[in-house]
Structure formats: structure tokens, C-alpha cells
Amino acid sequence: MEQVFPFGFPAASARYLTLYVLTLAVHVVFMHYVIAGTGWLAISGILGLGESSLTKTLRDWMPAALSAAITAGVAPLLFVQILYKHAFYTSNLLLFHRWMSILPVLIVGFYLLYVMKSRQINNWPLVARWAVVLLAFGCFAFTGYSWTENHVLSLQKSEWPTVFEQSRTFYGNAEILPRLALWFVGSVPTLGVLVGWQLRHSQNNADEPIAPAPSVVATASLIGLAGSVLFALVYFFMLDGDVRSVVTGRAALLYFLIATVGLAVQGYAWWRQRGDARWDVRWLGLATAGMLITVIGVSVVRECLRIARLDFAALYAEHEAAAGKSGLIVFFVFAVINALAIAWCVRLVCTRRSAVNARVDSGEVT
Amino acid sequence: MDAGPLPYYPINDFGPAMKGMVIGGLGIFHVFIAQFAIGGGMLMCYFQWLAMTGRVPLARKFLDGFFKFLVLVSFVVGALTGVGMWFTTIQISPRTIGMMVDEFHWIWATEWTFFCLEIVAGYTFYRYGSILTDKARLALLGLYSVAAWGSLFWINGILSWQLTPGDWIGSGSLAAGFFNPSFFPSLIFRTIVSMTIAGLAACVVVNLMLELSREEKTTLIQRAARFLMPMVLMPIVGLWFFSVLPEDSRDWVMGGSVAMTMFMTIAVGTSMLIGLYALVGLIGQRLYINGATASLLCALAFAATAGGEFVREGVRKPYTVRQALYSNSLTGEDVARLRQVGSVTHDPYPLENASQYPNEQLKLGAKVFRMQCSVCHTMSATNGLTHLTGTWTMEQKRLNIAQLQRTKSFMPPFAGTPEELEALVQLVTWEHADRPTSWPVSTDTDVLNRIQQWLDDVGTESGLKPGRLLAEAG
């Protein structure tokens, strides 16, 4: 790792690393929406904060966000197997039932999101409503935990035989919880950005500023940012000294700085938004830019840490062999066609919706 | 293919179940749901067209009702169980999925772009369909259907390659592997099945729509039943599929293996029942179909899927990728090498309950069993070795296991040393004797020499009919 990521690696490895990191970043954005969003719904339900456009939006969009998180997870799942086949499969196998259980758990979680959206639930007793939202959050938290556990285990090659022999349900490792906490706390500002745009959109459709004021989202995001810094530090100091030095090494330093700048930019943007009674595109835009570069920066630093902890050079030959397989052109062609088709779907809906809104405004439709 | 040292993975014990049954079991759900999501999209397209062209205005009610929700749920659950299939394959044979990913990752990535389109088109229709123009609705449904069918198109290439890799063996060409001999028959077959499942499910849903009168229901059901019509092609496509199957797989299904034949009979029998009912009753006689019958037909379709999936998993034996990788994750080259060095000599994973074995030889046998046999056998439950060898003498066990590919051509050749084989034979015998607490170690060099002789006699090649293999390679 003598050059800036991904340049210090052979072409084939660099190609898959880049694809992996970019697709993972997309997964992270949606996964954050799900974790922080259901977390927020759980907290506001239990504290009895009542219904707001925020909770309504979250509940309304959560099934779609979950689908997006899952769909976006498939792409890095493909590349992680090309990059780290043996380690990834081994930790999957060692976790066995526990690992497989994330799928039924996600199906249950998906179903609960629809229960949360249904009209009938309003007639249920409070405890039942709490149970539904807590359970939904629990499903996604469990899934996140399992991914982190799997990741950490995949890096502990020397422990594999013992872990197999003991066949415990959970793989205990002190690294897991702080790492997970970092992902969870870091999800709040990402949610802030996404839901900020959604709320701004509905603000445009109505005359009254809609509760909760942007300052609530901004404050939560600021707390999330502060928490991320805190847990990042905790995690950093838990790592071995030589692994730690990777963060400031050639490959990762630039990305570490990018992520830090991203955090600062988000902090500034949320700070300014906090004082505003209405959503402001400038601050939202800035927070979005900051969030995106933070997520990418963090994804790369995370990857450099992994690379330093396994014998990456031994995998070059496998990457090379995979890169020799054809099909890239097919992928590019259909990626472009399907991206255009997706854009068209979105356009269809957007133009139609503004037409409907215009008719509503002019009193044609009520 | 892997030329380096064997990649050892921890091998999990699935209890009394055969590993193939686990993947087959999940496969049934996944395939059924995912195929419904594909056919469901097509059916919605058709109904949208019926509604907007004024042919059946009523179709709109159906479209904006429960069916749309069902399709939505099934494409998400289909996606999750799809990831589940992936994870299960990792559990059962990491090396198989590794080889598939290496070979076909761009195809998978391509499939993923279709999948993204499917999600976006599906959700936008679900959410905004009611405020869109008819043309826009049809466009979204059309895109959804193309995308959903597209993902079938791509995955079908990879799955059919496992069974009939065709000219890929030898040339390594992606196109040859993808458009392999069973690609088209299985694509067409699965498309027909998707339409059938959707047609049947639509009949169930229409029956559940309380707001419709009996006549209205009949109108809709007659239309939905048209989706069952392609079933007339099933026998032809089925025969086509059979004609491209490797001869040994075909023999397997046609009586060679009781279990395979049974699953095949279920699949064919239930499909024929559905087809007959559809053609004679629904289409020919314009019968009405009530909720119970529709549900029953759905259940039959499920049974057909079940039979089909088990057959698909089963007929590949002894390979997971024909001629490239055996079911127990060993390649042909591995077999030859492991006969020299031993299959578990470098296996870093201990036994899970080592203390239950009275001596080291039995422990070795247990490791060999885990490595080479456990993917298809249990020790004393489903397809259990103690039952299969129950009446055999020691010598018979030694000979038949040494010449495993000759014993049954759907087993891979034994891939270890004579010492390992003797250890395995001792283990099976010890298990058969109900696990006594002490057990003698067998060290007779004559025995080992005889085993070596048998191993040499049978060679390291697969036991499938040589003529057929040569034809495939040429």
C-alpha cells in the first residue's frame, strides 16, 4: 500500500476494489436510512413524541428504503467474493445458522414495516405498537450486527479452527460492538440528509412549515456526527498499533482527510440549517456533499484496514484470473440501458405528479 | 481452475438432513415466489392493456387491488430468498459458488442492473400507478415485466451451465457456457411456469375480491386463465430439455434413482393435472373456478416446482459443475493429488466432537467422511452410510468405496490414501456396531496394499459413461 488507493495494487485487484468500495458506499447510504429511520421511529414511539411529518415520511418510505438497501447490498456482495473469497466464505460457514438467520429476520422485518404502515395498527394497544416498531428495528440491528461480526471474524484467520470447534452461536470479539456503534451512530446524519430532502419536498407542497422544524433533524444529525467522531476514536484505539498506522499511511491518508473534511462540512451545514425555520437547499446540498464524501472516504479507509490485516498479495492471482473472464461489455451495455430506463421511470412519475399538483392548485382536482 | 493447494473450508453438519435437500427446500420457495413475481408482472401488463383498450374495463379494479401488493411482496421476498440461495450454496459448497462467481460475475452484475430496474419500475407503479395516465402505467408495467423476465434470462444461463456446460469445457468461452445446450429449453420452460403460477394466483385473488359480482369474477378469471394456455407447450419443451441432458442424468431420472424418478413423476404428474384442468375446464368449457379449486391448483403448481427443483439439484451428481467440480468440491486434478497426499492431511479444522471417537483412526475416518462424503450422505440418517453398507463385509466395503465411481456412477472417485480409506471403513463399521467405547486399530499392511491395488485399478477418472464424456469433450 505504497500509493494512494487503489493505485498501489495490480490492475485487476484495483478494478475490483474500486467497484467494491463504490457499490458498498451506495449500500451504506440506504442501510443508514433503514437503521436510523427505524431507530428514530422506535425512540419517538416510546417517548410518545407523537405523529409528525417526519415519522409519517419515514414510515411511508421505509419498505422502499429496505428494498433499496437489500438491492444495493447485492453488488458489493458480488465483489467481496471475488476479492476475499476464502475469508468471506469461511466466516459465513463458521457463523452457520446465525449467518443464515439474517434472511428470515429480514423477511420478518420487511413484513413489520408494512404492519407499521397499515391503517389498522392505529387501533392497536400502545404496547403492541411499540412491540412492532421495536421488533422491526431489532431485525435490522441484528442484521447489521451480523455483517459486522462476519467481517471481523473473516479477518481472524488464526482463530477459525477454534471458533469452528466451539461452534458457539455468537462469535465474541471486543472489536464488534464499537465498530457497530460507529455504523449506527454514523447513520443518523445520513438519514438527516435523505429525510431532509423528503421533508423539503413536502414543505414545497404546503404553505405552512411542517413540524418538526428542520432544527430537530439538524440537531439529531449534529449529535450523530459528534457520536461518530467519538466511536471512530474508540475503535481506532482498539486496533493494534501497526493496523492503526494504516489510517495515516500512503493508501488511506487522502481518504481519511476526505472523510474528515466531509464530517466538518456536514457539521457546518447542519449548524446553519439548525437556525432556519424552513429547509434551505443550500445547507441541505452542502450536507449532502459532505455526507457523500464521508461515506466514500470511510469505505476506503475501512478497506485499507482490511487489506492490512490479511495477506492481500496472495490474492492477486485470483483477481487476475477473474479479470480474465469476459462479459464486462455486456454489463456496461445493459447498465447504461437500464440506468436510462430507471431515469425514465422516475421522470414519468415526476412530470405526472407535478401535473397533478398543478391541477390541485388550480382547483381542478380536489 | 484452482491449481494451488486445496482451499479448506469448515464443513458444517446439517444433522439428519442431506445437504441437497436443504438447498432444494429453500429453492422451492425461492423459485415459486420469484417466478410468480415474473408472471405476475406480465399478467398485470395484460390486464392494463385490457382495461385501457376498453376490452375489460373491470380489469382496472383487479390491477389496483390486492394483486399488485402480492407482486410487490413477492419481488422483495424473491430477492431475499435469492440471496438466501446464494448463502445456502456457500454453506454447502463454497468452492462451487466461488467458481460460478469467478466465471460469471459480469453476468451477475448484468442481472443486478435488471433487478434494480425491476425494483424501481415496480415501486413506482405501486406507489404512483393511481395518478398516472394509462400509457404511463402500461410503460411502467412493461418495464417491470421485461426487467423481471430479464433477471430470469441471465440467471438461467448460469444455472443451466452447471448442468450442461457444453462447449465451455475445453474452450472456456463465456458465450458457449451461457448459451449452453439446456439454456433455451429451461428458459422457455421457466417462462411458461411463471405465467402458469401467475394465472392461478390471479384466479385465487379474483375469488377473494368481495366487491365483484359472479359475472365480473367470471370475466376476469377467463382472462387470467389465458395465462395457462402456454402450458400446452410444456411436454414439447420438457422433451427438448430431456434430449439435451447428459445421458447419465437422463437415466438417473428415468428409473436409475428411485428418489429422482419419484420427484420427476411428481413434477410431471402435477403439471399435467393443472394443464388438463386449464385446457379442458377453464378454456374449453369456460368453467368457473372457485377459490378452493384455484388454491388447490396453486398448491399443485407448488408441488410441481418442488419436484422440479429437487430433480435439478439431483441430476447434476456427481458434479456441481459438470466435468469441472465434483459435488464434494474437489476437481479431477485434486482427486489425483489427494490420492498421494491424503484428503485431510492439511485440513486445519478439528472435529466438532472429537472425544466421542475411541481412537485416532476413527477420528481420521470422521474427517474423511466430512470432507468427501458428507455433502451427499449422513452417517446413519438420510442416505446414511451405515444403512447402505449394512449387509456388506469388510472387504466389500473396502472394494466398493475404493471404486466409488464404479459402485455408482453418480458418486465421485475416492480422493485419498489407502490409510484414509481404511479409516473410513473402520468408522462406518464402528458406527454400525453402535459405537462401542473401545475399537481396535486396523494396521494390516496387506489390507492397505489391496486397497491401493483397487484404487489403482479404477483410476481417478469419473465413473460416467466414457463414450458420453468423450462426446461431450469433443
Ligand code: HEM
Ligand atoms: C437492513 C438490512 C441491512 C443492514 C442493517 C446492513 C448493515 C450492514 C453493515 C453495518 C455493514 C458493515 C459491516 C462492517 O464493516 O462492519 C454491512 C456491510 C455489507 N452489507 Fe449490509 N446490511 C443489510 C442488508 C444487506 C443485504 C440484504 C445484503 C446483501 C444482499 C448486504 C450486503 C452487504 C455487504 C456485501 C457488505 C460488506 C461486507 C464486507 O465487506 O465484509 N447487506 N451491512
